[in-house]
Amino acid sequence: DHLLDLGGGTGRIAARLRSKVREVTVFDVSEKMLLECRAKGLRCIRGGADVLPFPDGAFEKLLRPGVQ
Numbered sequence: 001d002h003l004l005d006l007g008g009g010t011g012r013i014a015a016r017l018r019s020k021v022r023e024v025t026v027f028d029v030s031e032k033m034l035l036e037c038r039a040k041g042l043r044c045i046r047g048g049a050d051v052l053p054f055p056d057g058a059f060e061k062l063l064r065p066g067v068q
Contacts, residue, residue: 006027
């Protein structure tokens with residue numbers, strides 16, 4: 001599965017989950033946070049959650065802030 005970590009910041013949680021999915025993408029508005037995310041070797045994309053630059057069906061799983 002391909003996991004989207006929406007608002008994933010530094011990728012702290014995504015890094016722990018990457019062994020459980022085929023691919024992880026962290027999407028966050030903060031470039032500073034994404035610098036830390038990239039240092040973890042994750043795919044990180046900058047943008048706001050109001051307009052997602054992904055086609056429908058691009059992800060099978062979603063992590064979002066405040067949802068466990």
